Every structure is written in structure tokens, then in C-alpha cells.
Amino acid sequence: xxxxxxxxxxxxxxxxxxxxxxxxxxxxxxxxxxxxxxxxxxxxxxxxxxxxxxxxxxxxxxxxxxxxxxxxxxxxxxxxxxxxxxxxxxxxxxxxxxxxxxxxxxxxxxxxxxxxxxxxxxxxxxxxxxxxxxxxxxxxxxxxxxxxxxxxxxxxxxxxxxxxxxxxxxxxxxxxxxxxxxxxxxxxxxxxxxxxxxxxxxxxxxxxxxxxxxxxxxxxxxxxxxxxxxxxxxxxxxxxxxxxxxxxxxxxxxxxxxxxxxxxxxxxxxxxxxxxxxxxxxxxxxxxxxxxxxxxxxxxxxxxxxxxxxxxxxxxxxxxxxxxxxxxxxxxxxxxxxxxxxxxxxxxxxxxxxxxxxxxxxxxxxxxxxxxxxxxxxxxxxxxxxxxxxxxxxxxxxxxxxxxxxxxxxxxxxxxxxxxxxxxxxxxxxxxxxxxxxxxxxxxxxxxxxxxxxxxxxxxxxxxxxxxxxxxxxxxxxxxxxxxxxxxxxxxxxxxxxxxx
Amino acid sequence: xxxxxxxxxxxxxxxxxxxxxxxxxxxxxxxxxxxxxxxxxxxxxxxxxxxxxxxxxxxxxxxxxxxxxxxxxxxxxxxxxxxxxxxxxxxxxxxxxxxxxxxxxxxxxxxxxxxxxxxxxxxxxxxxxxxxxxxxxxxxxxxxxxxxxxxxxxxxxxxxxxxxxxxxxxxxxxxxxxxxxxxxxxxxxxxxxxxxxxxxxxxxxxxxxxxxxxxxxxxxxxxxxxxxxxxxxxxxxxxxxxxxxxxxxxxxxxxxxxxxxxxxxxxxxxxxxxxxxxxxxxxxxxxxxxxxxxxxxxxxxxxxxxxxxxxxxxxxxxxxxxxxxxxxxxxxxxxxxxxxxxxxxxxxxxxxxxxxxxxxxxxxxxxxxxxxxxxxxxxxxxxxxxxxxxxxxxxxxxxxxxxxxxxxxxxxxxxxxxxxxxxxxxxxxxxxxxxxxxxxxxxxxxxxxxxxxxxxxxxxxxxxxxxxxxxxxxxxxxxxxxxxx
Numbered sequence: 001x002x003x004x005x006x007x008x009x010x011x012x013x014x015x016x017x018x019x020x021x022x023x024x025x026x027x028x029x030x031x032x033x034x035x036x037x038x039x040x041x042x043x044x045x046x047x048x049x050x051x052x053x054x055x056x057x058x059x060x061x062x063x064x065x066x067x068x069x070x071x072x073x074x075x076x077x078x079x080x081x082x083x084x085x086x087x088x089x090x091x092x093x094x095x096x097x098x099x100x101x102x103x104x105x106x107x108x109x110x111x112x113x114x115x116x117x118x119x120x121x122x123x124x125x126x127x128x129x130x131x132x133x134x135x136x137x138x139x140x141x142x143x144x145x146x147x148x149x150x151x152x153x154x155x156x157x158x159x160x161x162x163x164x165x166x167x168x169x170x171x172x173x174x175x176x177x178x179x180x181x182x183x184x185x186x187x188x189x190x191x192x193x194x195x196x197x198x199x200x201x202x203x204x205x206x207x208x209x210x211x212x213x214x215x216x217x218x219x220x221x222x223x224x225x226x227x228x229x230x231x232x233x234x235x236x237x238x239x240x241x242x243x244x245x246x247x248x249x250x251x252x253x254x255x256x257x258x259x260x261x262x263x264x265x266x267x268x269x270x271x272x273x274x275x276x277x278x279x280x281x282x283x284x285x286x287x288x289x290x291x292x293x294x295x296x297x298x299x300x301x302x303x304x305x306x307x308x309x310x311x312x313x314x315x316x317x318x319x320x321x322x323x324x325x326x327x328x329x330x331x332x333x334x335x336x337x338x339x340x341x342x343x344x345x346x347x348x349x350x351x352x353x354x355x356x357x358x359x360x361x362x363x364x365x366x367x368x369x370x371x372x373x374x375x376x377x378x379x380x381x382x383x384x385x386x387x388x389x390x391x392x393x394x395x396x397x398x399x400x401x402x403x404x405x406x407x408x409x410x411x412x413x414x415x416x417x418x419x420x421x422x423x424x425x426x427x428x429x430x431x432x433x434x435x436x437x438x439x440x441x442x443x444x445x446x447x448x449x450x451x452x453x454x455x456x457x458x459x460x461x462x463x464x465x466x467x468x469x470x471x472x473x474x475x476x477x478x479x480x481x482x483x484x485x486x487x488x489x490x491x492x493x494x495x496x497x498x499x500x501x
Numbered sequence: 502x503x504x505x506x507x508x509x510x511x512x513x514x515x516x517x518x519x520x521x522x523x524x525x526x527x528x529x530x531x532x533x534x535x536x537x538x539x540x541x542x543x544x545x546x547x548x549x550x551x552x553x554x555x556x557x558x559x560x561x562x563x564x565x566x567x568x569x570x571x572x573x574x575x576x577x578x579x580x581x582x583x584x585x586x587x588x589x590x591x592x593x594x595x596x597x598x599x600x601x602x603x604x605x606x607x608x609x610x611x612x613x614x615x616x617x618x619x620x621x622x623x624x625x626x627x628x629x630x631x632x633x634x635x636x637x638x639x640x641x642x643x644x645x646x647x648x649x650x651x652x653x654x655x656x657x658x659x660x661x662x663x664x665x666x667x668x669x670x671x672x673x674x675x676x677x678x679x680x681x682x683x684x685x686x687x688x689x690x691x692x693x694x695x696x697x698x699x700x701x702x703x704x705x706x707x708x709x710x711x712x713x714x715x716x717x718x719x720x721x722x723x724x725x726x727x728x729x730x731x732x733x734x735x736x737x738x739x740x741x742x743x744x745x746x747x748x749x750x751x752x753x754x755x756x757x758x759x760x761x762x763x764x765x766x767x768x769x770x771x772x773x774x775x776x777x778x779x780x781x782x783x784x785x786x787x788x789x790x791x792x793x794x795x796x797x798x799x800x801x802x803x804x805x806x807x808x809x810x811x812x813x814x815x816x817x818x819x820x821x822x823x824x825x826x827x828x829x830x831x832x833x834x835x836x837x838x839x840x841x842x843x844x845x846x847x848x849x850x851x852x853x854x855x856x857x858x859x860x861x862x863x864x865x866x867x868x869x870x871x872x873x874x875x876x877x878x879x880x881x882x883x884x885x886x887x888x889x890x891x892x893x894x895x896x897x898x899x900x901x902x903x904x905x906x907x908x909x910x911x912x913x914x915x916x917x918x919x920x921x922x923x924x925x926x927x928x929x930x931x932x933x934x935x936x937x938x939x940x941x942x943x944x945x946x947x948x949x950x951x952x953x954x955x956x957x958x959x960x961x962x963x964x965x966x967x968x969x970x971x972x973x974x975x976x977x978x979x980x981x982x983x984x985x986x
Contacts, residue, residue: 074968117870139896143887143964150881153926157934165934169926176886176922180915187896187903187911 006069008083011051011097012131018043019123022116033115037108040119044101044126051097051130058090060478063485065136065199078195082136087482088263088333091475092133092256095340098464099252100126102457103245106348109453110244110355111159118159122245125151129253133260138186138196145261146179148254152246160241167234167241174234178224185217189269202268202489215273218266225258228281228318229288232311239307240360244351247303251310252344256336259317263329263486267321271490278322282412285322288315289419296426302350302360305430306343309386312419313339319416320401324490328404329483330476335397337475338385338468342394345382345461349375352454353434356447362430367439368447375450376435378458383431385465387424393468508567511574514553514582515622521549522615529608539606543597546611547590550618554586566628570690573628573760575980580829580973581625581756584836588748589618591840591956594948595847596741605650605739613643614745621753628764630679630689633757637675637721640750641668647745648738660737667720667730675717681710682765691765698768711766715776718761721754724780724814725787728807732791735803740855743799744843747806752832755813762817763825763981770820774905777818782913784811789920798846798859801924805883808921809835815914816898819905825981826974827897833970834882834890834963841956842879844949845872850942862928864937872945873932875953880929882960884922890963 018039025035058066065084073081085093104122111118125148132144149172157168190196193204206214224231235255239247267274289312296308313335320332352375353368354360369376385392388399398420405413439445450458468475509516525542532538557579564574593614596605620640627633645668649661683689685707686697703711716727723731735743762773788808795801813835816827849856866873882889895918899911959966 072968073964074971077971143892146887146892150886153929154933157930165930168934169923169930172926173919173923177916177919180919181912183896184899184903184908184911184915187900188908190900191904 007050007053007057008067008069008085008134011047011054011093012083012127012134014047014050015043015100015123015126015130019120019127022120022123025116033112036116036119037104040123041101041104043123044097044104047126048097048101051094054085054090055094058085058087058478060087060481063481068136078190078193078197079139080137080197081140082197083134083140084136085134086485087479088486089133089260090478091333091337092253092260093130095256095337096126096129096133096253098460099249099340099344102344102348102461103248103252105453105457106248106351107243107245110351114158118155121151121154122249125155125249129249129257132257136198138189138198138201140196141198142179142183142186145257146176148257149175152250152254155246156238156242159243159246162241163237164241167237170234171238174231175224178221178231181217182221185214189214198264204269206270208272211270211273212276215266215270215277218261218270219277222258222261222266223284225261226255226314226318227258227311228284228315229291229311230284232288232292235311236304236307239310239347240301240303244347244354247307247347247351248344251307251347252340255310255314256340259314259321259332259336262318262321263333263483267324267329268486268489274322274490275324278324278408281318281322282409285315285318286412286415286419288312289319289416290422293419293422293426297422297429300362302353302362302430302434303347304360305362305426306346306350309346309423309426310339310343312423313343313386315419316398316401316416319412320397320404323401323404323408323412324487325404325407326480326483326487327400328408329486330479331397331400331402331404333479333483334393334400334468334472334475338393338397338465341461341465342382342385342392345378345458345465346386348454348457349379349382352450353447357443362433364441365434365444366441367435367437368444369435370439371444371447372449374455378450378462379435380431381462381465383427385469387427388420391466391469393465393472395469396472508572511564511567512572512626514556514586515619515626517556518549518553518615518619518622521546522612522619525608525612525615529612532608534608536606539608539610540597542608543593543611546615547593549615550586550590550593554583554590557582557586570692571629571632572623572626574626575977576973577756577760577977577981578626580977581752581832582622584752584832585618585621585625585749585756588752588836588840589614589621589745591836591952592741592745592748592843595744595840595844595952597948598741598847598946605647605741607650610647610650613647617641617643617647618749621749624753625756625760627757627760628691630683630691630694633761634672634676634679636753636757637672640753641672644746644750647742648734650742651739654737656737657739658737660734663730663737664734671717671720671727673717674713674720678710678713678715678717681706682714685710691760694765695767698766703769703772708772711773712776714761715758715773715780718754718758719780722751722758722810722814723803723807724810725783725807728784728787731807732795732800732803735799735806736797736857740799740843740847740857743802744839744847747802747843748836748839751806751810752836755810755817755828755832759817759825759828759981762820767982774818774820777814778907778910781811781814781818781910784808784814785914785917786811789917792921792924795924796859798849798857798862798928801859802842802846805921805924806839808917809883811917812895812898812914815907815910816901818910819901819907821901821905822975822978822982823904824898824901825978826971827894827899827901829974829977830897830967830970831894834894834960837956837959838879838882838891841875841953841960842883844953844956845876845879848872848942848945848949850944851939853942856941859928860931861941862931863935864940865932867936868940868943869945872953875957876932877929878957878960880925884925885918886922888964890960893963893967 068084071081128148135141292311299305317332320328385394388394623636645665651657720727792804816824882891885895902911
């Protein structure tokens, strides 16, 4: 019954229709703002409910894509409207639909100006994110992938902090420069194969020389998105200046576009090049893990610290992916989902205290736990999940990545583990400085305790992080089939290349 | 090859417009001075353009050869003429405005534009060196006059003079090149020129002639390094005239360049391709870098148009059918982006005075939310961000370039599009990220809304019409190059 509905298109375009609907709201300024908030919350909430149908109808044992939709777009040119999900894209779709209503809730009070425009930007952003994960056509994927920049640019630039203009421009131009190089590669692939259909492109084997160039082009784009060292510098700026909800979505979903791209395109389409370049990726990732962890230690701004920790965590992800082992990729996937939830919650943690004292300086706080006990619990839980405490989702991802890294190279595993220690250091230290100790500043005394709305945002994330930590199989079972297919493509083409030589 | 009466049929739109222009001379002369008569002439011209468009799309208009091979009314001509007609219609519509401070509220403005329009249509249909030159001159001379139309302004007179001098120079180059081509090929019609060319080495005189002709046309499309007149003319001319310059003549000149390279010199694509690659790279770089420092929005649009021509030439440089189709798709988006953008530039006024500084757009989204959104769409489209029209234009021209093994050209192109994105984003920044104490006037004439609305619809829904456009451009390309070999 579910199969009869174009459910992926519904999930993708529902928020866009919500955005169009918002344009129709008429009335006084404050009424419009309040209505816009409610409509957006309902639309994104409903989108999440519809996306749950994907989870229910999804059969992890079936190989290949499910809920496939095909329609003609440009007949005769090999470019078409093609959507579908497998075990790799499905968790990301749910992550997007899950985080967006929470992000809307998070900006309920803190956004006061141009509320309607803000909500429209978020709804458009949600459509673009989901569309990108469900596209099975390269051109469609690229449309969504790059169109994400438009609402995000506006969100950072209009509702951001003091240096928002600089941050918005840096974010946009950096990411665009990466994407356009991928565009040239997509053109080359389209010319070579004659179609932009992703399943067909995956089955096609590109020549070794061509793979190298294509891999580098895609790397340029995904490395910026992930972000990998040394092209990560846009991220701290964008995060610091973005409004809380913008940071939540940026860290929660947008950073995953790079990792998703590696698993969906780079590995199965350019297996030889992936293997060839994996030492390079390891080197870049290890530098990212260790260097950005050290940088995070030195930060005095909470948001910047968490932003750098994101770079470090995404370093684990890229290491996991390029171990080209089942554990490594599964770990990377798990880490991405976990980081999506945890970092979104951590950015919200910063947002909660920022709404009260309007500063993100760590030194302005101290002893907050005494005035906001419930908040302290959630913050601690998220902090520990970020560090990778057993029983949280963070642990599973890191463990699997380490196992995969060990298989690839003991040195990679060694440095990765070093990063884990550093990660624990800066997070625990952050927590101590902000939450524990005596109250130094007068203002901290007046901080309002956690509101119900804020509680309602923390609770679902906490439950899921805990659930994945205790029962990781619930997520892993969804993914393993699809990951195995990726591994098979990589190894089989490796064998055939050896046979050719 | 003698003249037949039926030859008139495919040229009916041109004949109709010329007749109307002559009639309007009388209306302009005897209808009285002043704004009322000027508006009357403009309205009649708009009706005339609509009728011409209607005549153009009639079925029996398609006739590859008319007037002894002078005049090609094939499907390619139809497509490009439709673009030129729509673009000119939009520009003339935008010139209908209440204020009269830019000197174009004279009856002769619209009729000069009509004559230039006939010239553009003749350029598109030119299938012979003589017809080519006549078309170019008929298009250029009225435009020189309208550029200088604001007689009480030194800048406008300077713009007109500059445009005239450099235009005359380019015509001279074109004519000299044409004489060399005629001298070596012994024919003036494109089909005979094509037939006389072997695939092997061409005589040096011919190559010189060809390069001169392409350079002359590069002036007309304002491709770097022949772009120097563009910023000054754009800035100095009355704004509605700038809008016209930005939209229509570029399309006509590009069509002529396509017909010349693909039609007459189609056999030796490898020889002119490198010239176009150089022009394309220079234009993309000059357009992207030159716009960054501009403070006047009209000058910025001039550099933007140089960059756009660079992208279009990247498709043309491929010398393939895919390239021709790419250029046509690119120019389609270009016409509507230009019309939409100028619909807003034209209503940028403060206390009734035209405001053309980019910084005047500060806080525009607060005072004019819908218009600001319109300009946002135009800017993202010009920057080539999907899913807007500008992206698909770039997709198809770079597709052709990569297909023709011009990968470095495509890479330079996409990197320059990132540089270009910077100044388009700057406009969005001023509109959305900043506030202002001195807002622009909120009065919005209905024609501006109409032009902007239509352009936005086209730009936003470009992907939906793309499939039909691909079919149309394919047919047009076959008309241009002959059946695929």
C-alpha cells in the first residue's frame, strides 16, 4: 500500500509546499511571525512522521534501492527524475527530518526579526537536504547539493552574529569552489557513460586514469563539505556566526553530505582511485583529528570549540570510510548519525546559555550546573556521548572505526586513538569550566532554568543517542546490506584491475 | 535564383516592422512634442513587436533560402528572433515610465529601437556577407543615437560617441575581413564560402580575413579583449537604453557569430575554435575580475554581461552541435535574467532621482521584500546556482566544451564562475544583510512588476521547460549545421 505512493517525493517536497504556504499568510507582524512558527513546526513534524513510513516499509534484506521513483525529465538525454533510498541514504533522510523540527523549536524565541523569511529558508533547506540524499540521478543530486547553499547563505547572513557577512561569504564561496570542480567531473562522467543515472554509473567501470581525475574532482567537493583539513577553515567561522538552529543543521546534516558523497560515489564509482588515495585521506584525516583537537583545546569561545571538535569527529568518519572495510564504513556511518545528533544537541546547549547571557565566552560562565541542574544533566550526557562513552552512540561509531583502522594499518589506528584521548580532554575541560566550580559571575545567578520547550528538544535526542548506544544493531542492521554492496564493488573491481595488469 | 514574390513571406515580420517604423516617423513628427506622443509611439511599437512575433511563429515562415540565398528564415533564425523580439519588447516596456528625466521620453526613441530591431533580425537571418554587413549597420546606427539620447548629459553624449567610434572601428574590421574572405573564396554567400573551403590548410589571406571578421563580431558581443566600450556605454546611456543593450543586441550578434562560424566556416572548426577559446577565457576572466571593484550597478552589469558572453563563447568554441544548442539555451536564460534585473535597476530611485550605486540597494529587502526576492533569484541565477536558469545554461555550454576535449576551458570557466559569484552575492548581502536609513522610493510601476514576474517565472521554472527547449535547439542546430554527419 505504501509502495503505491510516491513517498520519497512527498517527503522531499512537502517542506517546499509549506514554504509556499507561508507566503500566503497575511496580517500584523507579530501574528504572521507566530503563525509562521506554528505552520513550520507542523509541516516539519508531519514530514518527519511521513518519513517514518520509509523506516517501516524498508526491507534491510533487499539489496539495492527501495521506494524507487522514476519519471521523465529530459527524455532521450539519459537525464531523468530518479529517486530511491538504500540502507546508506535512509538514516540520513531520517536524520534530516528528525533534526529540522527540533531546529525550528530551538529558534522559537531566539529569532525575533523576519520570522517568516527565516522559516521559509529552513523549509527550503529541508527540501534540498532530503532531495540530495534521495536523488538517484547525478544531475538531480548536484542541483540539490548546491542549492543547499542558497538558504544556508541567507540564514547565516541575515540572522547570524557580528561577523556574519564574512562567515556567509566564506561558507558560500569555499563550498561553491569545491562543487564546481565536481561539476566538471560529472560532465565528464555523463559524456563517458551517456547517462547521469547513479545506479548505471555505479555499475560502469571507468578507466584507471580517468578514475584518478574524477576522484580528485569529487574529493575537492566532499573534502570541503566534510570538512577535511586543510579546507576546514570555513567551518568555525560559519558555526560561530550562524544562529543556533543554523549550526544544528549545519553540523547535524550538512557536514554529512561529504561523507555520504564518499560512500555513495567515490568508493563504488572510483574504487581503484579510492584505494590509491586512501593513504592521502588517512594523512589528512589524522592531521585533522590531532591538529583540530589541539586547536579546540585552545578556544575561548564555546561554539568555536564545538566546531573544531566537529572537524575532528569528521576526521574519524573519513578514516573509517577509506579503510574500505565493512567495520570501518559501518563505523563511519554510525559515527555520522551519532555526530549528527550529538553535535546538534551540543550546539543547542551553547544556544541555551547564549539566549540567557548573550555571550559564548567560556570565561563568562562557571558553576552553571548549580542554577540549571536539568540542563547540566543533558549537557553532560551529550558531552560524554561526544567523547564516546560506552552506552552512547558515540562509542559504537568510534569503536567500529578503530577496528576498521586497525585492519588497514596499526599506525592509523594508533593516531586515531590519540585523537580520542584529546577529544576527551577538551570536552571534559569545557564542561568543567562552564558548568562546575563556584559561580564567579553575578549574572550566572539570574540564569533562568531549562524551559519546557528546551527540555522537549533535548529529550528525544537523548533517548535516541542512548538507544543507539545500548542497541546499535537497530541502526547497523539497516545499513550492513548496502555497505556490503559497496565493499563488494570496491573489492571486485580491485580484483579485476589486478587481473588486467 | 531570381527574385520571387513568395520570398516576401518569410521576411514578413521584418517588412512589417520597417513599415511600422516609417509610419511612426509621421506620428512622431506630427503627433506633437512631449511625453504624450512619446508614449503613444512606444505603445504602438510594442503592439508592432507583438504582431511581428505572431507573424514569426506562423508555420509557413520557415524557408531556408529566400532572396537568392541572402536571407535565411530557418528554425535557428526563428528561435533567435523570438528571443530578440521578446527581449526588445521587455526593454521597450520598461522604458514606459512616469518620470522623464533620462531624456528618452521623445517620440523618436521607440522608432529608433524598432529600426535597430529590424537590423538585429536581419543579422540573425543573414546568409551572405552583404546581408551580414547591412544587418549590422542597420542595428548599430540607431543604437548609437539612442545611447546619446540624453542630450543634456555629458556622460550620455560621451557614451554615444564612444559607442559610435568603437562600433565604426569594429565595422571596419569586419568589412576588411569580409573582403579578404570574399577575395579568397570568390563568393559572398555562406553556402558557397563553405563549399569552397577544403578541410586542409586554408590560404593565409583567408585565415586573416576570418580572424578579422570574428574580432569585429567580438566587439558586438563585447567579448574581451574587445570589451572596452561596454562599461562606459552601459554607465553613460539612459538606463532603459542600457537595459536594451544588455538584452537584445548581444543575442543578435551571437546568432550572427554562430551562423558565420558554423555555417560559412563550418568545415574548418579546428581553425576558428582556438580564437573563440581565447576570447572565451579572456571574457570570463575580465568579466569576473572587473566587476569586483565596481560601485555603479550599471557598470557591474556591463562586466557581468562580458562574463556571460565568455561562458556562451565556451559553448561556441567547441564547434559542435552540442555547443550550438548550449549557446542557445544560455542565451535564452540570459535574456530573461537581463530583463528581470533591469526591471529592478530601472525602479531604483530616491526622491524621484535615479539611483544607480550598488550601495543604494542597502536594506532593499526591508523596504521592498518581493522585489528584493526577485533580484535575489536573478543574482543566484547569474551566479549559476542550481536549480535556476543560469545553471542549466552553464551546464550545457560546459558539457559541450568537455565533450570537445576543452577540459581546461571548462575548469577555468567554473572557477571564474565562483569569482563571479562574489559580486552577485555582494548585491544580496546589501539587500538582505544590511539596513538603511535612506530607503529607495517604494513606488513600483506595473510594467516593472510584469517584466520581473515573467522573468522570475521563467528563471525559476527553467528546469520544467528544459525538455522542450532541448528539442527546439536540436531542430535549430540541424538548420544551422545541416544534418548530423
